[in-house]
Amino acid sequence: MPRSWKIGFGIFFLVVLALTFLEANEPEPLNMNVSYSGKDKIPLGTFAFFESWKNTREIKEINQPPFEFLAKEELPEGIYFFLNDYVVFDDNELNKVLDWVNRGNTVFISAGYIGKNLLDTLNLEARTDLRNTDFKSRPELKLKNRQENFKLNFDIEALTFTKIDSLEHKHNILGTTVFSGKPSEEKPNFVQTSFGKGEIFVHTTPEAFSNYFLLQEQNYRYAEAALTYLDSDKTLWWDNYYKSGKSFYSSPLYYLLGNKPLKWAYYFVILATVLYLIFQGKRRQRPIPIVKTLENKTYDYxxxxxxxxxxxxxxxxxxxxxxxxxxxxxxxxxxxxxxxxxxxxxxxxxxxxxxxxxxxxxxxxxxxxxxxxxxxxxxxxxxxxxxxxxxxxxxxxxxxxxx
Structure with a gap:
């Protein structure tokens, strides 16, 4: 390799090493990815909520879709708890869930987007409040059984109920979203609906159960007050299927890239391999000695x-x-x-x-x-x-x- 190439390669290697060091020591940005998994400690995970609630009652985790879980011969009883940024049942699955509720069980759904087929069945209409051009706002949350308001310190897409029809089903408004701190700007976000022998709770602000919200000031009281509407004697089934964040990962690469030092070590190995192929990938062998052709000595002889x-x-x-x-x-x-x-x-x-x-x-x-x-x-x-x-x-x- 020419000397100029070696010098250039050395300079390039030092620059890459310096950039890698600076990037690896840079403060990790706040991860605002949506998860709602009980095992995630990121801001929009629910580790704090799940662990603290698990200390007060027995919680059984469900890793299969409701259609399969509720298809058993001996149907479980209790409360089916759904918490995610969206919960959408297909028609067959929704019929299974409603039939289970009709038998005297309870479903609790907290999601920023809820399937239209469920809302139509309950005679509810909901939409996102468009107060800002980016469709986001920082409202306050209020519960019927608490006198205080709980303020969100981050932007959300505030979904609220715009129509609650009680002709077919009995509805009870349990909580509201307050915009601009004005009572006149309150809109329902938490509704209890009687359905057959059971009941369905629909809550449209899942951020209220996130780590980021509960660990600020006295916001944990909001979750405590919201959960008092659920019968503590019933078995609680925690849904892990409708979760944006997975509970487990089968790929070793996910764990590798999820750890910052390991991630940069992985990138550095790839870069070093590429550089080696570029500069040392050519076939190398010992120099072949030049063998002189034998001279014809017949004339001299x-x-x-x-x-x-x-x-x-x-x-x-x-x-x-x-x-x-x-x-x-x-x-x-x-x-x-x-x-x-x-x-x-x-x-x-x-x-x-x-x-x-x-x-x-x-x-x-x-x-x-x-x-x-x-x-x-x-x-x-x-x-x-x-x-x-x-x-x-x-x-x-x-x-x-x-x-």
Whole structure:
């Protein structure tokens, strides 16, 4: 890796490390996500409400939809408690719930949005109070059995009842929402409705049971007063199904990202992996040594052998080797057999090589003569060499391959 790349990578790594440190040590912002789970300690969770209420009575948690819970052969009895930012039953499920209430049981629903089919059944109408352009306000809450008002210190979408028809069902207003602190601005938000042998409580401000509201000033008294309308001798069934916040999480990643130090460690590992792939992902191997091609030493070898023969005056061996190489040249160049060097051979060679008859006959006469001699002089060797060279390159300019 070039030096400039290493310096740039080091600077980038330090910057990322500094940003990670600053972000990890930054105060965590207030989590205003909606949950209403009895296990959540965030502002809009209900840990404080659920735990304090559990100390005063037995509470049984239900993790299945009401349609399944109320489909048992032996129907449970008691109070079915729903608390969430919305509660919407489909028609079949609503019929199960209403049939259960009709048998003498109680349903308590506190939600910022309630299914229209339930409101129509109870002859109620509700809508969000549009006092601000963002549809939110900070009203005060008031209960019929308490003289004091309880102020909300955060913005909510205030849902109130605009119509309560008592022709078919008996209604009792138990609480109101007070806007601008004026009695004339009170609107119902908590209604008790008789239904068959049982009763249904509909409350439209679930924020009143949240951690954020109950832990401020004396607001816990609001929850205490609201719950006095419920029979303390009946079994209370706490719904965990209609909850925006889950009671448990099956994904390990949720726990990892929910913990700030672990979350940043996870992000840092991902970043380090990406950087490694960018800068070190290329295939790396040891340098391959350069192997020089072997040189052809045949010419040098031949020259050395020739010099050796010359120094030792071994002209006969050199002459025989010269003749042998010349005959090999004839066999490969002209495709002629050199077993018998007779007149027929000479005629064929003249025709293919383009040499004249006199030169050809004299050359092979000399070859036969030298092969028969026991001693050959330097001059005879040189004459043979010149004759062979002249034969290979005839002076008449004809090409050496005629068929």
């Amino acid at each position: 031949t020259r050395n052998i020739s010099n050796l023969y010359l120094e030792q005056n071994r002209y006969r061996e050199m002459t025989l080797k010269k003749i042998e190489l010349f005959l090999d040249h004839i066999r490969s160049q002209y495709r002629l057999s050199t077993q018998e060097l007779n007149s027929d051979f000479e005629e064929k060679l003249m025709a293919k090589s383009g040499n004249n008859e006199t030169e050809t006959q004299e050359l092979f006469k000399k070859i036969r003569q030298l092969k028969a001699q026991e001693n050959i002089s330097k001059e005879e060797f040189l004459q043979l060499t010149r004759a062979i060279a002249s034969f290979k390159n005839p002076e008449n300019g004809k090409t050496g391959n005629h068929t």
